Amino acid sequence: MTDTAIETAALGKRFGWRQGGWALRDCTLRLPVGRVCAVVGPNGAGKSTLLAHAAGLLAPTEGGISVLGTTPSAARERMAYVAQDKPLYPQLTVAETLRMGAELNPRRWDAAVAGRIVEEGGLDLGSKIRSLSGGQRTRVALALALGKRPELLLLDEPMADLDPLARHQLMGTLLADSADHGTTVVMSSHVVAELEGSCDHLFLLGGGRVRLAGPLDALIAAHTLVTGPTGDLAPHTVVESRTTGRQITALIRPEGRIAAGWRTAEPTLEELVLAHLRAPGAPALTLTDEGDAHDEGDGGTNSGNNDGETNGTRTRGASV
Amino acid sequence: MTTTVDTTASTTRGRVRLHGLTGTVLRVHRPALLVWCAYVVGTVGWMLWVHYVSGARARAAQDTCRGQDGSCIDFDMFAFGEGMSMVGTFVAYASYAVAAWAGASLTGRELEHGTAHLAWTQSVTPTRWLTVKLAVPAVALTVGTTVLMLVYRWIWSANEEVRSDDWYYSDPFVNRGPAVVAYALCALAVGALAGLALKRALPALGTAVAFIVCLHLYLDERSITLWPTKTLTGTAASRLPMSANQLELGAVTGSGARINDLTCFDVDADADYARCMADNGFTDLYAEVHPQSHFWPLHLMTTGVILAVTALLVLASFHLLRRRTGGTS
Numbered sequence: 078m079t080d081t082a083i084e085t086a087a088l089g090k091r092f093g094w095r096q097g098g099w100a101l102r103d104c105t106l107r108l109p110v111g112r113v114c115a116v117v118g119p120n121g122a123g124k125s126t127l128l129a130h131a132a133g134l135l136a137p138t139e140g141g142i143s144v145l146g147t148t149p150s151a152a153r154e155r156m157a158y159v160a161q162d163k164p165l166y167p168q169l170t171v172a173e174t175l176r177m178g179a180e181l182n183p184r185r186w187d188a189a190v191a192g193r194i195v196e197e198g199g200l201d202l203g204s205k206i207r208s209l210s211g212g213q214r215t216r217v218a219l220a221l222a223l224g225k226r227p228e229l230l231l232l233d234e235p236m237a238d239l240d241p242l243a244r245h246q247l248m249g250t251l252l253a254d255s256a257d258h259g260t261t262v263v264m265s266s267h268v269v270a271e272l273e274g275s276c277d278h279l280f281l282l283g284g285g286r287v288r289l290a291g292p293l294d295a296l297i298a299a300h301t302l303v304t305g306p307t308g309d310l311a312p313h314t315v316v317e318s319r320t321t322g323r324q325i326t327a328l329i330r331p332e333g334r335i336a337a338g339w340r341t342a343e344p345t346l347e348e349l350v351l352a353h354l355r356a357p358g359a360p361a362l363t364l365t366d367e368g369d370a371h372d373e374g375d376g377g378t379n380s381g382n383n384d385g386e387t388n389g390t391r392t393r394g395a396s397v
Numbered sequence: 398m399t400t401t402v403d404t405t406a407s408t409t410r411g412r413v414r415l416h417g418l419t420g421t422v423l424r425v426h427r428p429a430l431l432v433w434c435a436y437v438v439g440t441v442g443w444m445l446w447v448h449y450v451s452g453a454r455a456r457a458a459q460d461t462c463r464g465q466d467g468s469c470i471d472f473d474m475f476a477f478g479e480g481m482s483m484v485g486t487f488v489a490y491a492s493y494a495v496a497a498w499a500g501a502s503l504t505g506r507e508l509e510h511g512t513a514h515l516a517w518t519q520s521v522t523p524t525r526w527l528t529v530k531l532a533v534p535a536v537a538l539t540v541g542t543t544v545l546m547l548v549y550r551w552i553w554s555a556n557e558e559v560r561s562d563d564w565y566y567s568d569p570f571v572n573r574g575p576a577v578v579a580y581a582l583c584a585l586a587v588g589a590l591a592g593l594a595l596k597r598a599l600p601a602l603g604t605a606v607a608f609i610v611c612l613h614l615y616l617d618e619r620s621i622t623l624w625p626t627k628t629l630t631g632t633a634a635s636r637l638p639m640s641a642n643q644l645e646l647g648a649v650t651g652s653g654a655r656i657n658d659l660t661c662f663d664v665d666a667d668a669d670y671a672r673c674m675a676d677n678g679f680t681d682l683y684a685e686v687h688p689q690s691h692f693w694p695l696h697l698m699t700t701g702v703i704l705a706v707t708a709l710l711v712l713a714s715f716h717l718l719r720r721r722t723g724g725t726s
Contacts, residue, residue: 132518136723150522150723158518164511166425173424180417181519225519 079146082229082261083108083131087140090126100126102285104140108263108278109366110228113252115272115293116265117350118282124265125161127282128231131263132158145228154185156229157222163214163238167207171200171217178221191224194250198243211238219247223254230255232264236271248275269347279346281353288353291364293346299364300349301331305339317356328352330362418521418529429498430537437541440487441548447480448552455559478561481552485568488545492580492609495538499588500605503530505598523722527714531589538581546577564692565642567617574696579703584609586710593717612706616699623698626685632670634684635662645685651678 088104101123108114116124129135130142133149144152165174175195179186195202198216206214215238222230235251236244252275255262266272279296281289289296300316307325310318313335318327328344335341344352353359423430455477462469504527507513517523549572553560562569571577587608591601626644629637637643648658661673661682674680687695 129514132514134514134517134722136721153518153522154520156518158514160511160514162511164515166512166515168428169424177421177424178519180420181516181521183417183520185520221515 080110081107081143081146082110082112083142083144083263085127085130085140085142088127088130088137088142089139090123090130090135091138099138099285101130101282104282104285104287105363106280106287106290107365108261108280110145110261111259112278112292113255113262113276114264114278114280115276116263116280116282117267117269117272118265118288119267119354121284122267122282123285124267124282125233126285127280128158128233128263128265129160131229132156132231134158152229154182155227156231157225157227158231159215159218159222159233159235161233161237163211163218165206165214165217165221168205170203170205171195171209172202174206174217174221175202175224178224182225185226187224187226190226190254191220194220194223194247197246197250212240212243215239216243216247219251223251226258227260230260230262232262234266235264236266237268244271269350273346281350283354283357286361287363288359288361289349289363291362292366295364296362297343297346297349299330299362300344301329301335302342302344302348303327303329303335303339304342308338314360316359317352418516418525419533421516422529422533426502426534429502429534433537433541436491437544440484440545443484443487444545444548444552447477447484448555451477451480452552452556452559455556459559474559474561477556477559481556481560482562482568485549485562485572488542488549488577489568489571489580490613491542491545492577492584492613493606495581496584496588496605496609497602499534499585500591500601500603501588501598503534503585504589504592505595505601506592508592508596509598517722523718524715527589527593527718531585531711531714534585535582538585539578542578542581546572546574549573563642564640564689565621565687570620570692570696571699574693574700576696576700576703579700579707580609580613583612583703583707583710586707586714590710590714590717593714612703616702620695620699620702621687623702624687624691624694627688627691629684629686630681632667632682634682635664635670637684637686638688640689641684642687642691643684644687645683647683648674648677648679649681649683651680653680655683 084107085104088101088106089099090101091099100121104123104127116127118124126135130137131144131149133144133153142149145155146152149156166177169177175188175191178191179188194216198213200209200213200216206217209217215235219232219235222232230251236248239247251262254260264272264276277293279289279291279293280287303310304324304326306323307320310325310327310329312332314330314332316328316330318325320326328348329335451473454473455471458471458473462471504513507516513523513526516526549569553569553573564570564573571580584605588601588605591605591608592598595601595604621642621644630649634646646657646659646662647655648661649655658677658679660677661670661679664670664673674682
């Protein structure tokens with residue numbers, strides 16, 4: 078039994094033979110079991126590529142990935158994956174789709190769970206998948222995934238097609254179920270609000286690279302939003318700063334005490350994510366469970382050292 | 398370590414999974430299976446009609462003809478010959494439709510719409526998925542084409558006197574043995590590979606059909622070279638049996654050169670033949686032919702080539718799938 082749900086080491090994926098066509102590069106992450114992890118980033122950040130590697134659907138171009146202590150293909154039976162476009166066989170009925178889940182997962186299938194999720198949506202078991210709306214299809218896809226009783230549930234943009242009510246209800250079911258069974262959940266989204274309050278771990282990707290990784294509260298605690306008169310913020314690592322007149326607002330990673338004269342506040346998840354996305358040059362940060370920060374990049378932006386070099390995103394905690 | 402127990406368990410598990418996946422593949426491709434069954438049943442029905450209705454008329458017409466000293470033209474015999482040719486074409490070209498379906502529906506659409514990924518993230522490895530996706534239609538195709546081949550062989554030999562096609566004609570040559578089965582399997586394999594490689598239904602359909610058409614046309618042309626021809630000389634060359642497939646005819650001159658000159662081929666009497674040869678300065682006549690007895694060697698060599706191509710396509714499919722998904726089992 079391992080306590081690691083997903084661990085990647087310098088994982089990289091290039092599609093085609095184009096130079097620079099890297100969907101994911103130098104990705105080193107570790108996700109402990111039992112977490113609900115958000116994979117956040119703009120479109121094209123590499124979220125789907127990371128999830129597809131974890132699901133054993135893609136072979137890495139470089140580096141490696143292990144899932145539940147083994148290879149993704151050996152862990153196939155113990156994890157479930159819902160792709161972004163919720164593929165299902167349109168010619169099958171809902172009942173036939175669930176039967177497929179039972180037949181293809183003979184040793185794990187929990188018909189009650191799958192049936193309940195479909196029932197909650199008021200779906201007719203006899204209707205063909207092709208006649209369902211996007212949201213209803215999402216529901217069937219999630220029923221198929223949860224019916225497998227996975228130890229690791231990988232969801233790529235799971236809630237995109239759902240109306241707010243169904244989203245709330247389905248997310249509730251999902252989280253309650255995973256809490257009951259200790260399921261590790263990884264869900265990607267580019268809508269940060271969708272994830273706030275439901276996740277306790279964060280991977281922020283941008284441009285195919287890891288920008289932030291770690292327990293959510295530790296990541297937030299490692300950052301401070303400071304406001305004050307223009308001035309030097311050294312020795313703190315400045316993620317992003319904006320100057321309005323004589324006033325500067327910055328998201329920093331404090332190194333030691335923050336000088337008097339700065340007003341400080343704890344950033345929200347959204348502020349944290351947006352600041353990192355607006356400042357692609359900001360150094361990456363990976364935190365492990367023990368809470369020891371690994372500030373990456375040489376000195377960060379405040380030392381005037383341009384952080385074009387982002388090869389230092391390794392999680393030291395994970396590589397021990 | 399309980400290695401023995403583990404092995405047994407995984408074997409049992411494998412069988413259970415295969416069963417479940419087989420059921421799923423059958424359900425997903427149920428319309429295609431129904432169309433295939435309808436095609437086989439319909440074509441068998443058509444062949445029976447050609448034999449029992451059209452053939453009976455032709456045989457009756459031929460009996461009448463014989464009574465009238467042989468030389469008569471009868472439209473019932475034409476109609477039968479035409480029906481026989483058409484049904485033969487229908488059987489011989491089924492592989493084109495199989496290639497189209499396999500490319501578009503079996504793998505291409507699954508990858509295009511992501512349903513392949515759905516299957517691969519259940520407790521089914523991509524390798525097992527492809528194995529079953531190939532095996533289930535392969536069984537249906539083998540059974541169907543074998544039935545068609547056997548019925549075709551039967552009406553072919555039962556109407557020897559009235560049919561107009563010869564054994565070396567393209568369609569009867571394919572239809573009267575396992576080559577027709579091999580073509581169907583090859584079409585399945587090329588469709589599956591095209592779908593996997595292109596990940597799109599329509600391009601895969603086009604590629605698979607183009608490949609099987611090219612293979613079919615190429616072997617149509619080249620299958621006669623897959624077995625050595627028989628060389629006949631003298632009057633044996635000029636008085637060939639009707640059933641021989643004539644590839645090259647001509648005369649041999651004094652210098653031993655072969656020339657394409659048929660002057661002495663239609664001389665019947667031995668004395669006339671000798672005179673013709675002497676007049677033209679020929680020392681001999683020659684004919685390169687495939688006698689009817691070469692049907693099986695030629696047919697089996699052709700089948701072997703198709704099956705070898707099929708095997709390569711299947712290996713390429715598995716290789717591609719493994720490389721792409723990084724799966725080992």
